[in-house]
Amino acid sequence: MRPSVMKHFFSLLHHELRALLIAPSTYAAGVLFLVLMGWIYWKILLQYSLEPQEGLPASMFFQLFWLPVFFVVPLLTMKSVAEERRTGTLETLMTTPVTALEVIASKFFAAYLFYCFLWLLTLGFPWLVSLSLDSPATGSHLMDRGALLGGYSFVAVSGLLFIAVGIFSSSLTRSQFVAAMLSFCILFIIIIGMRELQEESLAWFPWLGEILNIVQVFKHLEDFSLGVIDTRPFFFYICNSAMVLGLAVLIVEAKT
Numbered sequence: 001m002r003p004s005v006m007k008h009f010f011s012l013l014h015h016e017l018r019a020l021l022i023a024p025s026t027y028a029a030g031v032l033f034l035v036l037m038g039w040i041y042w043k044i045l046l047q048y049s050l051e052p053q054e055g056l057p058a059s060m061f062f063q064l065f066w067l068p069v070f071f072v073v074p075l076l077t078m079k080s081v082a083e084e085r086r087t088g089t090l091e092t093l094m095t096t097p098v099t100a101l102e103v104i105a106s107k108f109f110a111a112y113l114f115y116c117f118l119w120l121l122t123l124g125f126p127w128l129v130s131l132s133l134d135s136p137a138t139g140s141h142l143m144d145r146g147a148l149l150g151g152y153s154f155v156a157v158s159g160l161l162f163i164a165v166g167i168f169s170s171s172l173t174r175s176q177f178v179a180a181m182l183s184f185c186i187l188f189i190i191i192i193g194m195r196e197l198q199e200e201s202l203a204w205f206p207w208l209g210e211i212l213n214i215v216q217v218f219k220h221l222e223d224f225s226l227g228v229i230d231t232r233p234f235f236f237y238i239c240n241s242a243m244v245l246g247l248a249v250l251i252v253e254a255k256t
Contacts, residue, residue, distance in 0.1 A: 020110055041122070044060050058144055059225045062151035073187060076111045101249050104249045153229075
């Protein structure tokens, strides 16, 4: 990549990060995320205290990753392109020596970095609980490195596609609300719809169910939680993220 392109990208990235930090929707997403995930973790610990459970608390915690994804990703990405298109600043920006690729990439990485930062904050939940316990064995159970590393690795790699979908949705419209709803619908299809389709396919077309199992998000989470590092999920998320962002770039170029 040429130095001038790199300079434009990092300048745009700095601008997008600053815009995220002053946007009310960013703080709304952050507060809702931490409150929801804190409540979920508390409910998991309460369930463990009432009766023995199979698996680790961290594994159960990451099984519900899709709940915050459905509202955090739309809130973080709905303004990215739609608001600039509505106010006319996108057309002005494209008259400068920057490319649509740089614009989309900067918006993507800004939202992705903040998304990962929110998830890293949840690491404080098991850490604070383990500090308050007198039993080192229980604390180590909460801070199991394998479960935490696998869960956060899944969050990081799957977040590439989720954020890319949000940026793509925002590039299609001038309305933040429409962008958020479109992002929600696509994410619902990817996460929940594909799971239901795969289960139905196993009953009628086993061969198709096995193929869909390869792109099934919950299957990827299960493998990561067990410490199974397969190259196929990385290939799936990275390639599809690049494809979705490429479509967003083409849309921005076509509409400006």
